[in-house]
Amino acid sequence: MxxxxxxxxxxxxxxxxxxxxxxxxxxxxxxxxxxxxxxxxxxxxxxxxxxxxxxxxxxxxxxxxxxxxxxxxxxxxxxxxxxxxxxxxxxxxxxxxxxxxxxxxxxxxxxxxxxxxxxxxxxxxxxxxxxxxxxxxxxxxxxxxxxxxxxxxxxxxxxxxxxxxxxxxxxxxxxxxxxxxxxxxxxxxxxxxxxxxxxxxxxxxxxxxxxxxxxxxYPPKKTKTKQIAVTLHALLVIKDEKILLRKRGETGIWAGLWFLPEFIGKKSSNLLHSIKHVLSHRILTINVYKNKELVDKIQDCHWVALSDLKKFAHPSALVKIINAVDLKY
Ligand code: SF4
Structure with a gap:
């Protein structure tokens, strides 16, 4: 043989x-x-x-x-x-x-x-x-x-x-x-x-x-893909068991998925939580705030019942955030 x-x-x-x-x-x-x-x-x-x-x-x-x-x-x-x-x-x-x-x-x-x-x-x-x-x-x-x-x-x-x-x-x-x-x-x-x-x-x-x-x-080690650190600032607003989400644009991270509305952030005393989330090319730090007064300034948001979340395509980072913060703040 x-x-x-x-x-x-x-x-x-x-x-x-x-x-x-x-x-x-x-x-x-x-x-x-x-x-x-x-x-x-x-x-x-x-x-x-x-x-x-x-x-x-x-x-x-x-x-x-x-x-x-x-x-x-x-x-x-x-x-x-x-x-x-x-x-x-x-x-x-x-x-x-x-x-x-x-x-x-x-x-x-x-x-x-x-x-x-x-x-x-x-x-x-x-x-x-x-x-x-x-x-x-x-x-x-x-x-x-x-x-x-x-x-x-x-x-x-x-x-x-x-x-x-x-x-x-x-x-x-x-x-x-x-x-x-x-x-x-x-x-x-x-x-x-x-x-x-x-x-x-x-x-x-x-x-x-x-x-x-x-x-x-064996196999030979690959040269590691360089991961870029990115910080996102996002708003978490929840009312009557509904969460405010916005559909992301068609390019970039999580293109076309639903996530928390983001804003160009500065340090704020309203910081609720900060999570690390690792993607193949990015290490994200997501700062989550409760600045409800900013909500009116953010366009194209949509209230989604928490029980309906699975009908809206979203990244696992959203679930991580929801699980990490006290939703009754
Ligand atoms: S194929 Fe993999 S598991 Fe099998 S002897 Fe070779 S190294 Fe070991």
């Missing part, structure tokens, strides 16, 4: 015993696989499950999603972050209805031409929903491949190309669906970022980094 066959069979044997098989999107349905794959970008499986179930119960198919108001789509995304993912899902659904009979095309290039679908998502849709032999290269797969084959310390584009080459060379033609799921599961359950559980790994006899005791050197 050659090395690639060993890789496949050891991985698939492990999957049969230990892999995930009961996730709600593990069905032969490209719509469900697509929604889950987009949600799983930058987000852990456990967090995604509830969001996925709520989303699918509201939009069970492509046509209903395409017809939906984008605000309703964003509302179901509230708290998941990276809201462009939801906008792209909505645009893609509309394109599929107009151009592909309301289904995702069964073709790598056509899939990759749709908003928000890159090669990994396209490969996942084709392999997980239709058992076609297309590779994927998400963060978990990259980590496993870079350790097994000791791929590191080269330019980023070469590094990614090399990993794609390995991912494509190793894919099982017989069981691509299980093979890709197995690699993702191995990366998230065994070959974890720090302290990988190599002694229980099905690939440890093949893993070059493990053999030379260098697992911590």
């Amino acid at each position: 050659n090395q690639i066959m060993k890789f496949q069979s050891q991985l698939l044997n492990w999957y049969d015993l230990h892999g995930r098989k009961n996730l709600p999107w593990q069905v032969d349905d490209s719509y469900l696989v697509w929604i889950s794959e987009i949600m799983l970008q930058q987000t852990q499986v456990l967090k995604v499950i509830d969001y996925f179930n709520a989303f699918i119960s509201e939009f069970p198919n492509m046509k209903l999603l395409a017809q939906a108001d984008i605000n309703d789509v964003l509302a179901l995304w509230s708290g998941l972050g990276y809201y462009n993912r939801a906008r792209n899902i909505h645009k893609t659904a509309q394109i599929c209805v107009q151009e592909h009979n309301a289904i995702l095309p069964l073709d790598l290039k056509k899939l990759m031409a749709l908003p928000g679908i890159g090669q990994t998502t396209a490969g996942a849709i084709l392999s997980l929903a239709s058992n076609l032999p297309f590779a994927i290269l998400d963060g978990n797969v990259k980590r496993v491949m870079s350790r097994v084959y000791r791929v590191g310390e080269i330019k980023l584009s070469e590094y990614t190309n090399k990993l794609w080459q390995l991912a494509e060379q190793n894919i099982s033609k017989q069981r691509p669906k299980n093979y890709n799921q197995a690699l993702m599961d191995l990366g998230s359950l065994v070959c974890v970022r720090s302290k990988p559980r190599c002694h229980e790994c099905p690939l440890n006899t093949l893993c070059q980094a493990y053999q030379v005791n260098e697992t911590e050197l």
